[in-house]
Amino acid sequence: MTWLVWRQHRVQYLVGAALLAAFAVMIVVTGTQVSDQFHSAQAACAAGQPCQHLGGLFMGSRVVGFLVIATLGTPVLVGLFWGAPLVAAEAEAGTTQFAWMQSVTRKRWLAVKIGWMLLAAVIWGGVISALVTWWASPTNAEQLNQFDPGRFDIMGIVPVGYSVFAVALGVTAGALLRRTLPALAVTLAGFIAARVVITLWLRSHYISAVTTTYNVLGNFTPKGAYWQFASGVLGPNGQQLPQPNNTQYFDNIPQAYLPRACSEVTGPNGGNPTPACVQALSHFHAYLTYQPGDRFWAFQGIETAIFVVLAAALIAVTAVTLLRRDA
Amino acid sequence: MTWLVWRQYRLQFVLGAALLAAFAVLIVITGVQAANQWHAAQAACAASHGCQNLFLGSHAVGFLVISTLGAPVLVGLFWGAPLVAAESEVGTTHFAWMQSVTRKRWLAVKVGWMLLAAVVWGGVITALVTWWEGPNNAQQLDAFNTGRFDITGIVPVAYSVFALALGIAAGALLRRVLPAMAVTLAGFIVVRGVIAFWLRHHYLSPVTVYHSVIRSFTPPGSYWSLASGVLFPNGQPIDQNTNGNVLDGVPVNYLPASCNQVSRGAFTPPPSCTQALAHFRGFLTYQPADRFWTFQGIETGIFLFLAAVLIAVTAVTLLRRDA
Numbered sequence: 001m002t003w004l005v006w007r008q009h010r011v012q013y014l015v016g017a018a019l020l021a022a023f024a025v026m027i028v029v030t031g032t033q034v035s036d037q038f039h040s041a042q043a044a045c046a047a048g049q050p051c052q053h054l055g056g057l058f059m060g061s062r063v064v065g066f067l068v069i070a071t072l073g074t075p076v077l078v079g080l081f082w083g084a085p086l087v088a089a090e091a092e093a094g095t096t097q098f099a100w101m102q103s104v105t106r107k108r109w110l111a112v113k114i115g116w117m118l119l120a121a122v123i124w125g126g127v128i129s130a131l132v133t134w135w136a137s138p139t140n141a142e143q144l145n146q147f148d149p150g151r152f153d154i155m156g157i158v159p160v161g162y163s164v165f166a167v168a169l170g171v172t173a174g175a176l177l178r179r180t181l182p183a184l185a186v187t188l189a190g191f192i193a194a195r196v197v198i199t200l201w202l203r204s205h206y207i208s209a210v211t212t213t214y215n216v217l218g219n220f221t222p223k224g225a226y227w228q229f230a231s232g233v234l235g236p237n238g239q240q241l242p243q244p245n246n247t248q249y250f251d252n253i254p255q256a257y258l259p260r261a262c263s264e265v266t267g268p269n270g271g272n273p274t275p276a277c278v279q280a281l282s283h284f285h286a287y288l289t290y291q292p293g294d295r296f297w298a299f300q301g302i303e304t305a306i307f308v309v310l311a312a313a314l315i316a317v318t319a320v321t322l323l324r325r326d327a
Numbered sequence: 328m329t330w331l332v333w334r335q336y337r338l339q340f341v342l343g344a345a346l347l348a349a350f351a352v353l354i355v356i357t358g359v360q361a362a363n364q365w366h367a368a369q370a371a372c373a374a375s376h377g378c379q380n381l382f383l384g385s386h387a388v389g390f391l392v393i394s395t396l397g398a399p400v401l402v403g404l405f406w407g408a409p410l411v412a413a414e415s416e417v418g419t420t421h422f423a424w425m426q427s428v429t430r431k432r433w434l435a436v437k438v439g440w441m442l443l444a445a446v447v448w449g450g451v452i453t454a455l456v457t458w459w460e461g462p463n464n465a466q467q468l469d470a471f472n473t474g475r476f477d478i479t480g481i482v483p484v485a486y487s488v489f490a491l492a493l494g495i496a497a498g499a500l501l502r503r504v505l506p507a508m509a510v511t512l513a514g515f516i517v518v519r520g521v522i523a524f525w526l527r528h529h530y531l532s533p534v535t536v537y538h539s540v541i542r543s544f545t546p547p548g549s550y551w552s553l554a555s556g557v558l559f560p561n562g563q564p565i566d567q568n569t570n571g572n573v574l575d576g577v578p579v580n581y582l583p584a585s586c587n588q589v590s591r592g593a594f595t596p597p598p599s600c601t602q603a604l605a606h607f608r609g610f611l612t613y614q615p616a617d618r619f620w621t622f623q624g625i626e627t628g629i630f631l632f633l634a635a636v637l638i639a640v641t642a643v644t645l646l647r648r649d650a
Contacts, residue, residue, distance in 0.1 A: 015509070063524055085505055180504065181409055185342075200387055 001104060001112040012082055013120060020127050023067075030064045031135040038138035068135060071128050071154050075162035076191045078121050083170020084183040086113060087322065091178040110322055114315060117167050125163030129155060140225060147227035147296055149199050156300040161307035166191050168311035168318075175318045198306065204229060204291070206302045211289045216251045216281055217273075224293025236283035253284060328428060328436040339406055340444060347451050350391075357388045358459040365462035392459060395478050398452050399486035400515045402445045407494020408507040410437060411645065415502035434645055438638060441491055449487030453479060464549060471551035471619055473523055480623040485630035490515050492634035492641075499641045522629065528553055528614065530625045535612045540575040541604055548616030560606040574600075577607050 006013075090096045100106050133155040140146040146155055153159075169190050174183040209229055214220040216233055233241045233252045241257050250258060250273070259280035262273055273281065291299070333340075414420045424430050457479040464470040470479060477483070493514050498507040533553050538544040540557055557565045557576035565577065574586050586600035614622070 011506075063520075066520075066524075081505065081509055089505070181405065181413070184508070185405060196387070196390070200390075 001108065002116070005113055005116045009082070009116075016078070016082075016120065016124060020124065023128065024131055026064060026067070027131040027135050031131075034135070035138050038142070064135075068132055068154065069150070071132055071159070072150070074128055075121075075125055075159060075166045076188060077166075078124050078163050079166030079170035079187045079191055080184050082117055082120065083167040084174045084187050085180050086117060086171045086174055087318070088174030088178055088180040088183045091174070092180055106323060107319075110319060114171060114318070117171070118164055118311075121163040121167040122160055125160040129157070129159035132159075144225040144293070147225045147291065147293060147299075149203070152203075152227075152296075152299070153195075153199065156297070157304050158300055158307070161304035161311075162191075162195065165194070165307040165311045165314075168314040169194075172314040172318045172321075175321050194310070198303070202306075203299065203303065206299055207291065207295060209289050209291055211287055213285045213287045216253065216284045216286045217278060218286075220286070220288060222288070222290055222292055225296065226293045227291040228288065229291070230287075230289040232287060234285045234287060238285075241284075251281070251284075252286065253281075328432065329440070332437055332440045336406070336441075343402070343406075343444065343448060347448065350452065351455055353388060353391070354455040354459050358455075361459065361462050365466065388459075392456055392478065393474070395452050395456055395483070396474070399449055399483060399490045400512060401490075402448050402487050403490030403492075403494035403511045403515055404508050406441055406444065407491040408498045408511050409504050410441060410495050410498055411641070412498030412502055412504045412507045415498075416504055430646060431642075434642060438495060438641070441495070442488060445487040445491040446484055449484035453481070453483035456483075468549040468616075470549040471614065471616060471622075472549075473527070476527075476551075476619075476622070477519075477523060480620070482623055482626050482630070485627040485634075486515075486519065489518070489630040489634045489637075492637035493518075496637040496641045496644075499644050518633070522626070526629075527622065527626065530622055531614065531618060533612050533614050535610055537608045537610050539605060540577060540607045540609045541601065544609065544611055546611070546613055546615055549619065550616045551614040552611065553614065554610075554612040556610060558608045558610060560608075565607075575604055575607075576609060577604065 087096070090099060099109060102109075136146070136151070136155060140151075140155075145151050153162075166187070170183065170187040173186040173190070174180065177183045177186065204227075212220060212222070213234075235241050235257060241253060250262060259277065261280045262277035411420070414423060423433060426433075460470070460475070460479055464475070464479075469475050477486075490511065494507065494511040497510040497514070498504065501507045501510065528551070534546075536544055536546070537558075559565060559581075565581075574582060579586055583599055583603050586603065
């Protein structure tokens, strides 16, 4: 059976391995440059000077940066080109009739095929994620954005979960529809829908967010790469003040809501607030709602578990469908 | 023949039309909201400053609009690649090419209808996105930037036509659907990437403007900034990757001591500092905003030409091949 799997899918595996190798070479070469740049820049500003000009550090590798972001789409490739044809291509050509009449039971045929495919998907997702996580670590250290949607999704262990889910989705779509092209379309649409729904609407609720309230005259920045949801200012009665969109403001308080003692702080002659103004502002509170940076791995674990469970459910559906179907 | 094309591809056409309709509803509803927000905000800040905080539309719709970058390749994958390959794979080309309809006519009608469908697909999506993006472009002036340029105007139509032609040609040459789809996907991404990152900014020579570092220079409209920096009085560029204090783009260790106090919090530099700064020049290399439609036209021309070549390759391959 293992020999059969290799014979049937060797082109797919070889193309996948070649793509991984090309990607690895590019990432390792540019990643070494980036991390050298980063370490020398870090040494230069070790004295605690502001390092804001590190932002220009990655300008030289814009194309590689684009490629790294494009790995958002790599998990679905294994679903499309490995998963969807697994059953559908054989059903379409009628070779399932032949395969299922051999001495190998249908259960074993399915288990070995899906097993190897899942292993390949884990390797695909794992290698890409390992390379991207390593490449992006200077960027993360500098910009503290690895918890943001879009960055979170290409690092750590979640790409492995996505790849496994994509393969399972492809296999299931192929087993149910028995035709490759519709199975491909369903896999693509289903993967995007599941990923988007979970990223935009579910992920922020894995653990209750933390809300910190602080004095408007002060500053509050959580440690590390936190994920910010909301921020604003509450008035003396605890009411939410509007964002100072196009009006003059001081410490995020729009002009119209400022206490009378603070009338001097906005405008072209604005300066430091008077003691009376500081006293009046102490009744205002700024708040920040966020997920702390140390929850990164908890969130990675939860999201990976969700996608692995979805994949397991899909594989179960495939098994039930195929084992019950008449050859 | 037209009836045959409709019978064979009605599922694909109906599915495509349904996706377009769903997209249109979403875009029109959120676009009207965004336009209202924009006009209200424009009235509020008629003095035209400090409008950066305006956020238009929802995250999800914004994400959907950006993801239309990938919409053209879908027609290549699901309409183009199977056009010839699916028939070769199951052997129905044998049947189709033995009818009274000549092979040339068979190919011409099929490809013709598919091209029309690709134009409609790309055209409807870009019309919706261009309209939806109107307020955003007016506010952020980024219509010329890589990634925005690619989803507005007329280029998405050309991308769709090219993707379709690529899919048909790959299918005709490989005669198998799945490899043809893989080649279409990879080929589309490579061609788009190479043209967007390495070719596009050479369509017309960019304009370089030198200006005094004391006065900043901003071209009108949605210009495309290619490079900017500050030059020493002798014309050498200054390395911007420094970690020290910087005044108007010039590191303060190149300036007299009177400038050093400026970066510590005073508001107006003393005259001796201004004089020293006057010897430094800033430069900006960019494509002016009024070249937007020229660039759109050139890029559309390139992709239509590529599509025509691919269709010609398909025709030669199929008409020469033994049934």
